[in-house]
Amino acid sequence: MALDRLFRRRRTRGQAREVPELWVRCAACEAQVYRKDLEQALWVCPECGYHHRISAERWVALLADEGSFEPTTGRVRPADPLGFVDTEPYPERLRRYQEKTGRPDAIHGGRATVGGVPTVLLVMDYAFAGGSMGSVVGEEITRGAELAAEENRALVIVAASGGARMQEGALSLMQMAKTTMALDRLFAKRLPYVSILTDPTTGGVTASFATLADVIFAEPGALVGFAGPRVIKQTIRQDLPEGFQRAEFLQKHGLIDAVVDRRQLKEQLVQTLSLLYPGEGHGA
Amino acid sequence: MALDRLFRRRRTRGQAREVPELWVRCAACEAQVYRKDLEQALWVCPECGYHHRISAERWVALLADEGSFEPTTGRVRPADPLGFVDTEPYPERLRRYQEKTGRPDAIHGGRATVGGVPTVLLVMDYAFAGGSMGSVVGEEITRGAELAAEENRALVIVAASGGARMQEGALSLMQMAKTTMALDRLFAKRLPYVSILTDPTTGGVTASFATLADVIFAEPGALVGFAGPRVIKQTIRQDLPEGFQRAEFLQKHGLIDAVVDRRQLKEQLVQTLSLLYPGEGHGA
Amino acid sequence: MALEFERPILELEARIQELERTASEQGLDFSEEIELLKAKLDRLQREIFGNLTAWQRVQLARAPGRPTTLDVIEALFEEFAELRGDRAFADDAAIVGGVARFHGEEVVVVGHQKGRNTRENIARNFGMPHPEGYRKAMRLMDLADKTGRPFIAFVDTPGAYPGVSAEERGQAWVIARSIQRMSRLKVPAVVVILGEGGSGGALAIGVGNRVLIMENAWYSVISPESCAAILWRDAKEAERAAEALKLTARDLLRLGVVDRVVPGPKGGAHRNPEAACRELDRALVETLEDLKGLSPEAIWEDRYRRFRRLGVFEEV
Amino acid sequence: MALEFERPILELEARIQELERTASEQGLDFSEEIELLKAKLDRLQREIFGNLTAWQRVQLARAPGRPTTLDVIEALFEEFAELRGDRAFADDAAIVGGVARFHGEEVVVVGHQKGRNTRENIARNFGMPHPEGYRKAMRLMDLADKTGRPFIAFVDTPGAYPGVSAEERGQAWVIARSIQRMSRLKVPAVVVILGEGGSGGALAIGVGNRVLIMENAWYSVISPESCAAILWRDAKEAERAAEALKLTARDLLRLGVVDRVVPGPKGGAHRNPEAACRELDRALVETLEDLKGLSPEAIWEDRYRRFRRLGVFEEV
Ligand SMILES: [Zn+2]
Numbered sequence A, B: 001m002a003l004d005r006l007f008r009r010r011r012t013r014g015q016a017r018e019v020p021e022l023w024v025r026c027a028a029c030e031a032q033v034y035r036k037d038l039e040q041a042l043w044v045c046p047e048c049g050y051h052h053r054i055s056a057e058r059w060v061a062l063l064a065d066e067g068s069f070e071p072t073t074g075r076v077r078p079a080d081p082l083g084f085v086d087t088e089p090y091p092e093r094l095r096r097y098q099e100k101t102g103r104p105d106a107i108h109g110g111r112a113t114v115g116g117v118p119t120v121l122l123v124m125d126y127a128f129a130g131g132s133m134g135s136v137v138g139e140e141i142t143r144g145a146e147l148a149a150e151e152n153r154a155l156v157i158v159a160a161s162g163g164a165r166m167q168e169g170a171l172s173l174m175q176m177a178k179t180t181m182a183l184d185r186l187f188a189k190r191l192p193y194v195s196i197l198t199d200p201t202t203g204g205v206t207a208s209f210a211t212l213a214d215v216i217f218a219e220p221g222a223l224v225g226f227a228g229p230r231v232i233k234q235t236i237r238q239d240l241p242e243g244f245q246r247a248e249f250l251q252k253h254g255l256i257d258a259v260v261d262r263r264q265l266k267e268q269l270v271q272t273l274s275l276l277y278p279g280e281g282h283g284a
Numbered sequence C, D: 001m002a003l004e005f006e007r008p009i010l011e012l013e014a015r016i017q018e019l020e021r022t023a024s025e026q027g028l029d030f031s032e033e034i035e036l037l038k039a040k041l042d043r044l045q046r047e048i049f050g051n052l053t054a055w056q057r058v059q060l061a062r063a064p065g066r067p068t069t070l071d072v073i074e075a076l077f078e079e080f081a082e083l084r085g086d087r088a089f090a091d092d093a094a095i096v097g098g099v100a101r102f103h104g105e106e107v108v109v110v111g112h113q114k115g116r117n118t119r120e121n122i123a124r125n126f127g128m129p130h131p132e133g134y135r136k137a138m139r140l141m142d143l144a145d146k147t148g149r150p151f152i153a154f155v156d157t158p159g160a161y162p163g164v165s166a167e168e169r170g171q172a173w174v175i176a177r178s179i180q181r182m183s184r185l186k187v188p189a190v191v192v193i194l195g196e197g198g199s200g201g202a203l204a205i206g207v208g209n210r211v212l213i214m215e216n217a218w219y220s221v222i223s224p225e226s227c228a229a230i231l232w233r234d235a236k237e238a239e240r241a242a243e244a245l246k247l248t249a250r251d252l253l254r255l256g257v258v259d260r261v262v263p264g265p266k267g268g269a270h271r272n273p274e275a276a277c278r279e280l281d282r283a284l285v286e287t288l289e290d291l292k293g294l295s296p297e298a299i300w301e302d303r304y305r306r307f308r309r310l311g312v313f314e315e316v
């Protein structure tokens, strides 16, 4: 597949390099693309189909019905329970990410309707510490599921994560159990949960709430797995197979329901939610 | 493994050829074995370990505590719902098998205690139409499960079957659903069910009650599968892998709990039942 | 692609068409001749399709053009979102399923899927599932229970795949578990035998509160060919085996194995899939209506009783 | 096989033994010297084991001779019937389990299993499970619920296997499902971190109503080596990472991640596994006693609440 060749050449960051003003260079094929065209194509390269990473706000704009979004995240802020210091103290790191992204931690979301279906929409922000899950992300996912259960809403989570947040140690690990258990509050009310896996989603997020959805979509080419490719390469001491852990590979291995082009994603999400959402009277 | 080489040479019938009087020839290694030794070894060849097929009565004697067995099967007799005729009419076939085995159909069993645990013990009889499951076998298995549920007994089934009984058409197929569903009456009362797979167990029996037990044992070398080896060979048009569908293969593939030598079987069954049986007060 | 026994009909149809074309091209009046031929066609059709042998029906059940699960889903359901994969090993294209809307009501649907041509058939393994296909089906049963939606299963398989890979991954085990899982559904389950109902691989998704069968579909403990190979040691005796196995819709209705036969169009569903689908639509609506309002426990008990009574024997 | 930091102790022990042997062989009286040395040994032990660094504890957790799951089962349980296989794909030797009797009461037990030597370790993949191992664990959880027996899990893994085969078969998916399945248990679940508690591969069987940890065991979101490789770009900084991660028993108790530390014998469990098992036995009995009499719903709710409150953050 052409896409596969491109992924190899892709720059690590995954975000299109923004050449001043009108033109943008595709992070995969390096084509110069007219900025407005790229935006219109939802940051999918019109030349090669590469799905550029987009901000959490853009995800909300893409999926929520216009004017329906009402944020609920942002009040929970990270602490430093371990007094963690590596090359810099954890609170310093946090401050930098907070300044860069304008939010307290790696998650953004709230109430919305999606194709008219009442939803709690949560988006992980890879720009914040690689979308890593610590106490705040865990708590927000948990509250999101609880809110959905309480208000009879569907749950939609856009995942992007390098895994658990090391700087909060075992507390980060515990978020895997906490978020998983919170989903049962939702399921007990027969409310649907759709997960959208974007590039990359690995580690503790993949091994908890992100893969427990009723329906799992993944973006084309998204890398999704438990262990990261580097760790695996170290373990098996040989090159990884072509396309390994990519969305298309996942589908072949029965792990996701569909690889969905971002330009068709809203439509497909709306159809799925409308078929799964219990509607009036059922949810209670 | 030495056993594997032997199975290939094994005669189809699987029963030791009885040389008049004192000596018996092993069906696998063809060694002349002193009859009493073979009997003492529960018809496991002392030379090569081959497990000879034994009669349903011998199975009962082997597993039930002495004097505890009280038969419940035998009152249900086969009919000919399809008016089936192949090279001979189905009722003729039945009559021959009934004369040969002294029972109405391919199953024998009843109440027993096994290591003191109240049990319903059912044994399929391969000598009766290849242990095929028609309406009678299905009904007896179903009643056995129901009886166990009613009287708070464990269920133990010794399986041996070429599959469903063709001569009763789709009614035979339906026994797979019927027997499967009957197990839930047992499970609802937390009563344990142990399945013992003997050579051969294939087709509809394997694809229903025989593999739905809490614990599955298989005899060494027993061939167990869905499709028979001949059918598979025809499909894939190549030779089957060494040891394919044998008990040891099944264990490697996670399909059974243990390959158990017949000489240790009662002991292991008793331990398993005693650990799983709810005992007084729990079962109700 | 015509079946042997439908050749006379197709030839007569061709002759009528030719005559009509000639008439219209040359401005001649062949109406009398055409009427006569049409009457003859009607007689011929009734004669052939009124006296189909079991073996002919088996051939009709396998005929290309007969509606497959996806054809039926497309024809009957307003919406369908396909869900894929067993979440463990692979996506088996021999079984399809998902959530759908049927006459305004959401349902969960699953079915064996054959290809409509050779290329598709290879991709779909001729509708013969591996264990992962049944795990996909079980996942959909879980979803039906979770969402409280009726479960509809379309059966159309020569049988579960009898291969090394399937045996290695526990084909018998997974069929048993699928039967068990389906029998435990707390929502109404309706099964439709669309074409071929081959043995355990069919029954794995066949444990319905009601089991419908399309005209000329078959459902059996073993395929006629395999049965013949075993009993007569000759697969060519399949015709005899088909007769003996009592695998036709009417036979199965009499035996209580199915609850309703969905009538098919004149000439077979493969010649007029639309008409076949219309009849199925009606039957499905009525069957689901029948099961409405039953409590989860009543649904479960109903299914248990349906299968509990199957079997014919004498009691001493 | 001695660990670096326990060398001085072992040397001193050897000297005492030698002296005792000489005394007995030659009929001399060294009792005074021996007493002195023993006092010194005691001081040394207290000094070293009273001030273990996190990294030293990690080494102790991995030390050969430390009781594995099967060692513990053998030591603590009157009977044990091992059950094998995931009923779908393989039997994973990196996870063992079955039904057992503990102080007269039947329980279901599962645990990661490391080898006790290189050959065993290869067979058991160094205690790093594949998806089939977690499916085996889930099967045992089903059995615990079905039989109403308490569920006991022993955690001792560097982590789930990070290999191509495991990823292909959905390692992340199965860990998520195992966490979910365990969280849904309607019977008391007690977890014991025996040695290494490596990340999601540990947590997959770690969702207990109560989580105990053996002295000098560790439990962390990532191994010190991997953490060091990422944060300091040098696996040799593992010592610093071990400190920073707060992965020791006392740290975890303070964070609420574990509920009880099972004290270990002087010199570490690998030097005296019997003593370690005795302490564990007592702790397990008390913990199970604690959970007795709770209804299935209360058990479930108790576990939910235990995990719901984990996490440290500020609220604006
Ligand atoms: Zn591009």
Ligand SMILES: [Zn+2]
Pocket (backbone or CB within 6 Å): B026, B027, B028, B029, B030, B031, B045, B046, B047, B048, B049, B050
């Ligand atoms: Zn022999």
